[in-house]
Amino acid sequence: MPTSPDGLASVRGILRRFTTPLLPDDYTMLVNPLWSRRELRGKIVSVERFPDDTIHLTIRPGWGVPVDFQAGQYIGIGLRVDGRFTWRSYSLTNAPDTSDGLFSITIRAVEKGKLSNHLIGTAKPGINVRLAAPAGDFYLTDPLPEKILFVTAGSGVTPVIAMLRSLEEKRQSTDITVVHSVRNADDVIFGDVLADYDAHIQVTSEQGRVSPAVLEELVPDYADRVVYACGPATMLDELENWAKDNDMEIRVERFTLDRASDAKGGTITFARANVETTADGATTILEAGEQAGVQMPFGCRMGICQTCVRELVDGHVHDLRTGDTKEPGSRIRTCVGVAAGDVVIDA
Amino acid sequence: MAIDNIKAYSHLTDEDIREIGRRLDAIKEEFESDLGEKDVRYIKGLIRTQRYIEFAGRGALLFSGRRPFWIAGVALLSLSKILENLEIGHNVMHGQWDWMNDPEIHSSTWEWDNVCPSSQWMHTHNFAHHKYTNILGMDTDVGYGVLRVTRDRKWNAMHAFQPLINATLASLFQWAVGFYDVELGKLAAGRTTWKETAPKFWETVRKAGTQGLRDYVLYPALSGPNFMSTVSANATANFVRSVWAYAVIFCGHFPDEAETFTKEQWKNETHDEWYLRQMLGSANFRGGKILTILSGNLNYQIEHHIYPDMPSNRLAEIGTRVEAICREFDLPYNTDSFPAQLLKVQRTLLKLSVPNEYLAADRDNAPEVRSNAVWSKYPEVAEKLWVGASETGERSGLRTALPLLEQVRPTLKEGLLNFTGRTPEWRKKVAAAEAAQLA
Numbered sequence A: 001m002p003t004s005p006d007g008l009a010s011v012r013g014i015l016r017r018f019t020t021p022l023l024p025d026d027y028t029m030l031v032n033p034l035w036s037r038r039e040l041r042g043k044i045v046s047v048e049r050f051p052d053d054t055i056h057l058t059i060r061p062g063w064g065v066p067v068d069f070q071a072g073q074y075i076g077i078g079l080r081v082d083g084r085f086t087w088r089s090y091s092l093t094n095a096p097d098t099s100d101g102l103f104s105i106t107i108r109a110v111e112k113g114k115l116s117n118h119l120i121g122t123a124k125p126g127i128n129v130r131l132a133a134p135a136g137d138f139y140l141t142d143p144l145p146e147k148i149l150f151v152t153a154g155s156g157v158t159p160v161i162a163m164l165r166s167l168e169e170k171r172q173s174t175d176i177t178v179v180h181s182v183r184n185a186d187d188v189i190f191g192d193v194l195a196d197y198d199a200h201i202q203v204t205s206e207q208g209r210v211s212p213a214v215l216e217e218l219v220p221d222y223a224d225r226v227v228y229a230c231g232p233a234t235m236l237d238e239l240e241n242w243a244k245d246n247d248m249e250i251r252v253e254r255f256t257l258d259r260a261s262d263a264k265g266g267t268i269t270f271a272r273a274n275v276e277t278t279a280d281g282a283t284t285i286l287e288a289g290e291q292a293g294v295q296m297p298f299g300c301r302m303g304i305c306q307t308c309v310r311e312l313v314d315g316h317v318h319d320l321r322t323g324d325t326k327e328p329g330s331r332i333r334t335c336v337g338v339a340a341g342d343v344v345i346d347a
Numbered sequence B: 001m002a003i004d005n006i007k008a009y010s011h012l013t014d015e016d017i018r019e020i021g022r023r024l025d026a027i028k029e030e031f032e033s034d035l036g037e038k039d040v041r042y043i044k045g046l047i048r049t050q051r052y053i054e055f056a057g058r059g060a061l062l063f064s065g066r067r068p069f070w071i072a073g074v075a076l077l078s079l080s081k082i083l084e085n086l087e088i089g090h091n092v093m094h095g096q097w098d099w100m101n102d103p104e105i106h107s108s109t110w111e112w113d114n115v116c117p118s119s120q121w122m123h124t125h126n127f128a129h130h131k132y133t134n135i136l137g138m139d140t141d142v143g144y145g146v147l148r149v150t151r152d153r154k155w156n157a158m159h160a161f162q163p164l165i166n167a168t169l170a171s172l173f174q175w176a177v178g179f180y181d182v183e184l185g186k187l188a189a190g191r192t193t194w195k196e197t198a199p200k201f202w203e204t205v206r207k208a209g210t211q212g213l214r215d216y217v218l219y220p221a222l223s224g225p226n227f228m229s230t231v232s233a234n235a236t237a238n239f240v241r242s243v244w245a246y247a248v249i250f251c252g253h254f255p256d257e258a259e260t261f262t263k264e265q266w267k268n269e270t271h272d273e274w275y276l277r278q279m280l281g282s283a284n285f286r287g288g289k290i291l292t293i294l295s296g297n298l299n300y301q302i303e304h305h306i307y308p309d310m311p312s313n314r315l316a317e318i319g320t321r322v323e324a325i326c327r328e329f330d331l332p333y334n335t336d337s338f339p340a341q342l343l344k345v346q347r348t349l350l351k352l353s354v355p356n357e358y359l360a361a362d363r364d365n366a367p368e369v370r371s372n373a374v375w376s377k378y379p380e381v382a383e384k385l386w387v388g389a390s391e392t393g394e395r396s397g398l399r400t401a402l403p404l405l406e407q408v409r410p411t412l413k414e415g416l417l418n419f420t421g422r423t424p425e426w427r428k429k430v431a432a433a434e435a436a437q438l439a
Helices: A012-019 A026-029 A114-122 A154-167 A191-196 A212-219 A232-246 A285-291 B014-034 B037-063 B065-091 B116-130 B157-171 B175-176 B184-188 B192-223 B224-253 B263-267 B272-281 B289-294 B298-306 B312-326 B337-349 B398-408 B412-419 B423-438
Strands: A043-051 A054-061 A076-081 A085-093 A104-106 A130-135 A147-153 A177-183 A202-204 A225-232 A250-253 A266-270 A275-279 A309-319 A331-333 A335-345
Touching: A012 A026, A012 A177, A012 A225, A012 B175, A012 B192, A026 B037, A054 A114, A054 A130, A076 A104, A076 A114, A085 A104, A085 A114, A085 A130, A085 A154, A104 A154, A147 A154, A154 A177, A154 A191, A154 A225, A202 B184, A212 A232, A225 A232, A232 A250, A266 A285, A275 A285, A285 A335, A331 A335, B014 B272, B014 B312, B037 B065, B037 B192, B037 B224, B065 B116, B065 B224, B065 B289, B116 B192, B157 B175, B157 B224, B157 B337, B175 B192, B175 B224, B192 B224, B224 B298, B224 B337, B272 B298, B289 B298, B298 B312
Parallel strands: A147 A177, A147 A225, A177 A202, A225 A250, A266 A335
Antiparallel strands: A043 A054, A043 A130, A054 A104, A076 A085, A076 A130, A266 A275, A309 A331, A309 A335
């Protein structure tokens, strides 16, 4: 997979012998924070601010960041807030072909959005951030469907913008319809791109929300189209049911975890809370705890941020992201760990 | 005999112990919620400084053939290794910095400059030692399997060589740590199989190999004609770090008045009593800022044991709170100067190289061990104490008792006379007291 340039690629193996148990990167990053591929890093190179608490960021990735992505995928951004790394995923808004190895994202202020609000308040060129590689299965299929219907709401438009930008050259062969909802007329972001595709903009505070009935009216040939939807979970649920009823193909963005593994589950004991529960091999320890009334700290819920790490007192835990099996005494990420037999967690 | 009932021993009521637990929980919460950028700056600054020092040390040693460079290189590299192992590695692996959510400074990813693989260290140290602190037969750190640090441990011929074993352990401390969790002793005793031991054994050997290659082949080769002097310099730095780590760690649990416990105590223990066991089983030493950082803040061993995952830079401040609690509940707060604590440890190790019959003090009231039986054995001390606070709020508990117990111990002169066999009457007195107690 193509990655951003890595200054140590050819000599890392040799240098490692000298820097063991650390990595050469642990020393080079003292000179330039981007010179390390131990954690993926990036530097903010430009910040564009808009009046309605929205910013566009362009990020130059540091050593060894995978730069190959599909339009519609997201990257993780991690930044220290009050000393703690906080993570969030943001859809990339630039088209892969014209990205020049840079990442563009759009951030909008949200209520209780700790990281988004922090970024909007403090982002400026030169700031370093941590990155998680582009990921997600919300992208256009190859070959392209003949007819596509994009349904988006609010900042859910961002992955679709990347798709529309990447479709620029192929738009002759594909029939594209875009329906985008915003609360107020001046909430529209990427108005130029949307206008380019003659998008229908629904201002919900005036015209009401986009229900399946409204969609059927707006897009009469809806049943022939593949639907790509991104927005609030309630909207996605409704659209999925609608697509099912009409036997249509639909793809949505939900930022989920692949739960397939050999772990068989077991009894989970939360030692401090003195609570016992059983869980299968697809339910994470964090989720099992929540269902049993044990609230543990969590961050990204995707195994990136390490907020949810707890000690495994007894038993074995399977890590869904790495496929490793963790032994008693080790510290595990509860958001991606499932029980492999009976376990005891220090929580 | 060690302590089998910490509540009775410490002259506290159930409510006292609960109150101490409550206050310690509150301190934990208060400090944890206050962690932030300032703490991040501390650990990141320290790590950066340590890496610069290491770089400078390795650089100086390229010219190790010249005496001043050798000396400067050894000093810098020793300092770097000490900082890396004690204030950085040990504390990061405890999870003290996990709250930052930074995978680069995290217990699940940290690997330290030591032949002991960090995963093994975290098992024996964080798990076994910190949970079962000072419980005989459960915490193998009580003597590390090779030393007799309490007269409760049966004497055998090996202990006659204790001063020698002690010196070897100090100079090769990282190797002892490295093979600690491999448990070769268990294998020799036939209590485990080679198949179970092998993975850990090879893991340590592999790590020792890469460490050794770096210190004894690669950097010496890089220094060209100074090969041998770089080897000697690196060996010296490893030696200095080993002895220093040994000294700091031994001052944590083996000075006089640090308590040991029986499995009986552990069986019935509450969370609040666990705190109390950590307080009575650990010892601090006083030191300025530099000594504190060089010892990885383990001069606040008591606080570190109460809160193993509290960032080390906060322990000094927490120390004043813990000391105040000890004073209020008339509990001992074991602290002294660094040389004084180290001297007490060495005195104990030397003394215990001889069998118990040559030792004057009995197992219920010796400098390194006491038990619940001490109160019935020495009623003249017990009658001056009471449980909990009096009606006027006054206390007379363990803190008051310890100096009194020291007074009724055999004096140095009596000890020496006993050792040379000139006071058989002393031994008879001890035997009679023990018989009376049994009756």
